[in-house]
Amino acid sequence: MRRRGSPSTNEPDAATDLVGFTSPSGNVGCIIDSPTRCDTSERDWTPPPLPADREFDYGRAISLSGGEEAAFVCAGDTTLGGGKPLQYGQSVSLGSMQCDSAESDVTCRETQT
Structure with missing residues (x-):
């Protein structure tokens, strides 16, 4: 997956329609695109x-695509x-995808179906 755009404000870059962000701890990094993908550096679950x-x-990578x-995923x-x-x-958010940052996790979901 290529990193495109300028996520400095966590707003989509009109030319690329992509948003990238990290959790404040740096443990989770996501790119909202099609599909949206989040990776973790440390985890407390078993895939x-x-x-x-x-x-x-x-x-360590989880992917979410509209309607699925x-x-x-392997990455x-x-x-x-x-x-x-x-x-x-x-x-x-970007399009119908929204990601929320909390101390306990990052949650991404479709806001429209």
């Missing part, structure tokens, strides 16, 4: 079993460090 066709790292359930790149911190209690 589902490793897919047989795994090509890259697995269990979130899923763990050879990262969304960590892809944008400015989204402070706890703040939200950012």
Whole structure:
């Protein structure tokens, strides 16, 4: 996944329609695009079993695309460090996708169906 745009204000760059941010702790980094993807540097969960066709790292990246359930994905790149911190209690959105930052987690969801 390429990093595009300028996330300095956590607002979409009109030329690229992409928003990148990190949690204030730096543990979670997300890029809102199609699909939206968030990566973690540390986790306290166990991902589902490793897919047989795994090509890259697995269990640290979660992808969410309109109308589909979130899923763990294999990734050879990262969304960590892809944008400015989204402070706890703040939200950012692009199109129908909204991500909320809290001390306990980052939650991304579709606001329209």
